[in-house]
Amino acid sequence: MMGKKNKYLGLLLIIISLISCDQTPHFISKKIEANWQFKSSKDTLWLKAEVPGTVHTDLLANGIIEDPFYRLNEKQQQWIDKKDWEYKTVFYVDKSILDKEIVELNFKGLDTYAHIYLNDSLVLNTDNMFVGKTINCKSVLKKGKNKLRIVFDSPIKIGLKKRKALGYTLPNAVNDQSENGGLGKKQVAVFSRKPGYHFGWDWGPRLVSSGIWQDIEVSAYNMATIKDVYLKQRKITKTNAVLTAQLSVVATHDFIAFVNVKVDSVLTTHKEIALKKGENRINLPFNINNPELWWTNGLGNQKLYKIDVELKDKEDLLAINTNKIGLKTLKVVQEKDSIGKSFYFELNGHPVFMKGANYIPQDVFLNRISIGDYETMVKNMVDANFNMIRVWGGGIYEKDIFYNLCDKYGILVWQDFMFACAMYPGDEDFLENVKAEAEYNVKRLRNHTSIALWCGNNENLTAWKNWGWIPQTLNTQGQDIVDKVWKAYQDVFHNVLPEVVEEFDNDTFYWASSPTSARGEDATLTAGDYHYWGVWGQGEPFSTFEEYIPRFMSEYGFQSFPEFSSVKKYAEEDDWNIYSDVMKSHQRSSIGNKSIERYMKSWYRTPKDFESFLYVSQLLQAKGMKIAIEAHRRNMPYCMGSLYWQINDCWPVASWSTIDYYGTWKASHYAVKELYKPIKMMFFNNEDKIELHIASDDLKEKPVILRLKTIDFTGEVYNQIEVPIVINANTSAIYFTDKMSSWIRKKEAHNTFLFAEIEDINQSVLDETVYYDVVPNKLKLSKPDISYTVIKDANNNVVVEIEANVLAKNVRLQTAIEGRFSNNYFDVLPNKKYAINFIGKKAVDIESLKSSLDIISLYDAY
Structure with missing residues (x-):
C-alpha cells in the first residue's frame, strides 16, 4: 500500500x-x-x-x-x-x-x-x-x-x-x-x-x-515561433536611437503574420510579414526617441529598455521574445603614440579606466550556485567600485542571470571564450565543435549591454611563446608537430572565432588572446593587455608592480588564506598549520604557502599563532594589491585598466581571491573598495620626494579642499596645510609634492604618518589616505585602547562607532552574525571616531552584535 x-x-x-x-x-x-x-x-x-x-x-x-x-x-x-x-x-x-x-x-x-x-x-x-x-x-x-x-x-x-x-x-x-x-x-x-x-x-x-x-x-507550438532576436544598435544621438530587430522565425507553413516591437510596453513598430515554411530572417527597424544612455557603475544610470518582439496571427499571440537592453556606444581604442599603441575602452565617447577583477565559476558544482549567489557576487563588485569583470577562459560561459545582473548594475564584461593555458587539437571535428559553441554563445549573449569584448583565450599565446613549449615540442616531436600545433591555434583563434564574432556580433571587439599586443604577437608593456606575474610567480618584490606598467593590466595578484572561521569549515584542529597535509591540499599553487611566508617576512613580524598568520596573510595581500592598483591608476591615461586575479573561489582554499568561497570579504576586498573609489588619492615616494596623486573617473572637474597633516601615533599634529584645488576630470595628476624630510623625518618614521583628505563644496569627505614611510614591521606600535558602541542611526542602520587612544593599525571587526561590515582591516587613527555599518543578511539585534563582536589590530597578532 x-x-x-x-x-x-x-x-x-x-x-x-x-x-x-x-x-x-x-x-x-x-x-x-x-x-x-x-x-x-x-x-x-x-x-x-x-x-x-x-x-x-x-x-x-x-x-x-x-x-x-x-x-x-x-x-x-x-x-x-x-x-x-x-x-x-x-x-x-x-x-x-x-x-x-x-x-x-x-x-x-x-x-x-x-x-x-x-x-x-x-x-x-x-x-x-x-x-x-x-x-x-x-x-x-x-x-x-x-x-x-x-x-x-x-x-x-x-x-x-x-x-x-x-x-x-x-x-x-x-x-x-x-x-x-x-x-x-x-x-x-x-x-x-x-x-x-x-x-x-x-x-x-x-x-x-x-x-x-x-x-x-519540453515546448510545443503551432504555426511559427521566434528562434532568435538580435537587437542591433545602428546609431545613437541625443534625440534618437536607431535600432534594428533582426529576427529568425521558423514557420510550419506559408501564412501572413504580424510582428510588433514594443519599447517599455509601448508599440513602436507593427509590420505584416509573409512567412514561408522553414526559417525566415526578418529585419525590423525601430527608433527610441530621446534615449537615455547606459553607463558603467559610478558614471551614471543603467537605464535598460524592455524590448518585446511579438509574433501574431491576426489577433492571436504565437510567440514573444523579450530582452532588456541599454543604449551605449563602446569601442576599444588602439591608436599609435610615441611609445606604442593605446588600449582603452571608450564608453559613450569618453575614455574609461577599467577597474575590476577576473572571475571564475563560484563553485566546482555549478548547480549549487543560486540566483541569490549571483546577485551577491555582482553586488560585491558594485560595492567595491568595479566597472568591469573578466569572465576567464577556463570556466564557463556564465548563465543568463549573471549577464542580466551585470547589465542591471553597470558592470562591463570582458568575455573569454573557453580556452586557457594550453594548445588544442585542430582536427575538423574539433573545429566544427568550436564553431558551434561560439555561434551558440555569441548569439545567446550578444544582446547583453554588459558584453564589452570577446577574447579568444587565456594565456595560450604567451604560453606557446614564453613557457618553453616550442623548444619542448621541437626537441621531443619535431618541426612538423610544432607547425601542426601552431596551425591548430591559428585555425581556432585567428579564423573560426573571429569569423563567428564578425558574423553574429560585429559591433563587439574581438581580441585573439590575453595577454597580447596584437593578433599573434607577444604581450608587451607598450601595446595591448598584459599579465604581470613577476610578483608571486618569479618572487619579485612588491615594488616591481611600480615598474611594470602596461597599457591595460588584465591579470596580476597575490595570495592569502581565508580567515580562521572559514578554515575551520574544512579543517580540524590537528590541521591548523600551513604545512599540514590538509592546508597544503587546500593550496594548489606549487609555491603557495612558502611564498606567502617568505613575502611576509619582508613586510611583517612573525605572527604569534596560526590564526594570526591567516590574518596577517590577508594584510600582506592587501598591501600588494594597494601598490599595484595605485601604480596603475597613477599612470592613467597611459594605463587604462586594472583587473586583478581574482575576485572569488570555487572551493575553500588559499588563493588569490579577495572574497573566499564562503562569501567572506578578505582584507584585500575592503582595500580594493577604497582603491577603486571614483576619486582616489595616492601618496608616492619618488626619490625622497613625497607626491600626492589624485586619480579621477569623474567626467567633470571637481573643486575640493585638500588637507595634509603629519601625525604621530598618539595623535599629535606636527605639520599641516589646507589648500583649495581643482581635480581634473577623467585623469590622474600630481597635486602636491615636497621633500619627504619636510613632512616625515627618518628618525621619526617609525611612529609618524602622513594623512590627507579631500572635502567637496558640500563639506563631504570624498577620500582620505594614510602614508607610512617604513614597512609595517618597522612601525613602533603600542597597545591601543579600542572603544566602541553599537547604535542604530537615523536611517535605522546598525552602526559600530569605534575609536582608539593611539594608532590602531589594521583593525579587524568580526562577528558570528551573518553579514559584513562596510569597512574592515582599516587603520583607526588616534582620537578619530569611525562609523562602520554592519550589513546583515537578516535583521540584526544590537545586543547580539555587541556580545559577539571581536576586534583586533595588528598589535594583537604579535
Missing part, C-alpha cells in the same frame, strides 16, 4: 512540475525537473537525483560520498570520473502538447558526452557542455507517460581515447592535475569541451563531474 502511495505521489510531483510553465493558446513550455533518478551504468540500484545537478552532488545527497571539500576527501573521490552514469525520469504529455504542430525537447546544458533516449529511442548525442541542443520529438512522444534516459560517458575515458588518436602530445600547463586523478602524465582536459577548471587548477580541486547541469524543457 505504501509503495502505491509513493508511486502516486511521484506522479503528482511530475504533474505539478509541468504546471509551472510559459503558455499561450499556441505555445507551451514546461520544465522536466521531477522524479529523476541516477546510477552508475554498471549498477542496478537507482538513486534519487536532482536536476539540474551533477553526479558528485547526487552522490553526496545520497550519502555515497562525503563532502568533497572537507579535509582530504577530494583525493578519495577520483573514481567517480572513470565511470559512465545514467539519469532517467518519466514525464507526462497531454493532448494540449501533442496537438501542437511542433513539439521539441530543449536540453540547455548537458555535461558532456551524453546519449539521450526518449521512449527507448536514441534521439540525440552530445559532446559539448557549452552548447544547448533542441530536437523535434513529436514523432517519438506518447500521450501520457514518456520515458527519458540520458547516459553520460566518462569524460576521462573519452579523453584518453582522443589523446591516443591524436598521435602527438599537446603542450599545456600543469593545471590539469592528471596525477591526482590517477592518470600519470596523461592530461586529457583539452580534448573535452567542458570547463578546464574541473580537471584542477592552481586554485582549484580536481573533481571532474558529469550530469544535467541546466534545465530540460
Whole structure:
C-alpha cells in the first residue's frame, strides 16, 4: 500500500512540475525537473537525483560520498570520473502538447558526452557542455507517460581515447592535475569541451563531474515561433536611437503574420510579414526617441529598455521574445603614440579606466550556485567600485542571470571564450565543435549591454611563446608537430572565432588572446593587455608592480588564506598549520604557502599563532594589491585598466581571491573598495620626494579642499596645510609634492604618518589616505585602547562607532552574525571616531552584535 502511495505521489510531483510553465493558446513550455533518478551504468540500484545537478552532488545527497571539500576527501573521490552514469525520469504529455504542430525537447546544458533516449529511442548525442541542443520529438512522444534516459560517458575515458588518436602530445600547463586523478602524465582536459577548471587548477580541486547541469524543457507550438532576436544598435544621438530587430522565425507553413516591437510596453513598430515554411530572417527597424544612455557603475544610470518582439496571427499571440537592453556606444581604442599603441575602452565617447577583477565559476558544482549567489557576487563588485569583470577562459560561459545582473548594475564584461593555458587539437571535428559553441554563445549573449569584448583565450599565446613549449615540442616531436600545433591555434583563434564574432556580433571587439599586443604577437608593456606575474610567480618584490606598467593590466595578484572561521569549515584542529597535509591540499599553487611566508617576512613580524598568520596573510595581500592598483591608476591615461586575479573561489582554499568561497570579504576586498573609489588619492615616494596623486573617473572637474597633516601615533599634529584645488576630470595628476624630510623625518618614521583628505563644496569627505614611510614591521606600535558602541542611526542602520587612544593599525571587526561590515582591516587613527555599518543578511539585534563582536589590530597578532 505504501509503495502505491509513493508511486502516486511521484506522479503528482511530475504533474505539478509541468504546471509551472510559459503558455499561450499556441505555445507551451514546461520544465522536466521531477522524479529523476541516477546510477552508475554498471549498477542496478537507482538513486534519487536532482536536476539540474551533477553526479558528485547526487552522490553526496545520497550519502555515497562525503563532502568533497572537507579535509582530504577530494583525493578519495577520483573514481567517480572513470565511470559512465545514467539519469532517467518519466514525464507526462497531454493532448494540449501533442496537438501542437511542433513539439521539441530543449536540453540547455548537458555535461558532456551524453546519449539521450526518449521512449527507448536514441534521439540525440552530445559532446559539448557549452552548447544547448533542441530536437523535434513529436514523432517519438506518447500521450501520457514518456520515458527519458540520458547516459553520460566518462569524460576521462573519452579523453584518453582522443589523446591516443591524436598521435602527438599537446603542450599545456600543469593545471590539469592528471596525477591526482590517477592518470600519470596523461592530461586529457583539452580534448573535452567542458570547463578546464574541473580537471584542477592552481586554485582549484580536481573533481571532474558529469550530469544535467541546466534545465530540460519540453515546448510545443503551432504555426511559427521566434528562434532568435538580435537587437542591433545602428546609431545613437541625443534625440534618437536607431535600432534594428533582426529576427529568425521558423514557420510550419506559408501564412501572413504580424510582428510588433514594443519599447517599455509601448508599440513602436507593427509590420505584416509573409512567412514561408522553414526559417525566415526578418529585419525590423525601430527608433527610441530621446534615449537615455547606459553607463558603467559610478558614471551614471543603467537605464535598460524592455524590448518585446511579438509574433501574431491576426489577433492571436504565437510567440514573444523579450530582452532588456541599454543604449551605449563602446569601442576599444588602439591608436599609435610615441611609445606604442593605446588600449582603452571608450564608453559613450569618453575614455574609461577599467577597474575590476577576473572571475571564475563560484563553485566546482555549478548547480549549487543560486540566483541569490549571483546577485551577491555582482553586488560585491558594485560595492567595491568595479566597472568591469573578466569572465576567464577556463570556466564557463556564465548563465543568463549573471549577464542580466551585470547589465542591471553597470558592470562591463570582458568575455573569454573557453580556452586557457594550453594548445588544442585542430582536427575538423574539433573545429566544427568550436564553431558551434561560439555561434551558440555569441548569439545567446550578444544582446547583453554588459558584453564589452570577446577574447579568444587565456594565456595560450604567451604560453606557446614564453613557457618553453616550442623548444619542448621541437626537441621531443619535431618541426612538423610544432607547425601542426601552431596551425591548430591559428585555425581556432585567428579564423573560426573571429569569423563567428564578425558574423553574429560585429559591433563587439574581438581580441585573439590575453595577454597580447596584437593578433599573434607577444604581450608587451607598450601595446595591448598584459599579465604581470613577476610578483608571486618569479618572487619579485612588491615594488616591481611600480615598474611594470602596461597599457591595460588584465591579470596580476597575490595570495592569502581565508580567515580562521572559514578554515575551520574544512579543517580540524590537528590541521591548523600551513604545512599540514590538509592546508597544503587546500593550496594548489606549487609555491603557495612558502611564498606567502617568505613575502611576509619582508613586510611583517612573525605572527604569534596560526590564526594570526591567516590574518596577517590577508594584510600582506592587501598591501600588494594597494601598490599595484595605485601604480596603475597613477599612470592613467597611459594605463587604462586594472583587473586583478581574482575576485572569488570555487572551493575553500588559499588563493588569490579577495572574497573566499564562503562569501567572506578578505582584507584585500575592503582595500580594493577604497582603491577603486571614483576619486582616489595616492601618496608616492619618488626619490625622497613625497607626491600626492589624485586619480579621477569623474567626467567633470571637481573643486575640493585638500588637507595634509603629519601625525604621530598618539595623535599629535606636527605639520599641516589646507589648500583649495581643482581635480581634473577623467585623469590622474600630481597635486602636491615636497621633500619627504619636510613632512616625515627618518628618525621619526617609525611612529609618524602622513594623512590627507579631500572635502567637496558640500563639506563631504570624498577620500582620505594614510602614508607610512617604513614597512609595517618597522612601525613602533603600542597597545591601543579600542572603544566602541553599537547604535542604530537615523536611517535605522546598525552602526559600530569605534575609536582608539593611539594608532590602531589594521583593525579587524568580526562577528558570528551573518553579514559584513562596510569597512574592515582599516587603520583607526588616534582620537578619530569611525562609523562602520554592519550589513546583515537578516535583521540584526544590537545586543547580539555587541556580545559577539571581536576586534583586533595588528598589535594583537604579535
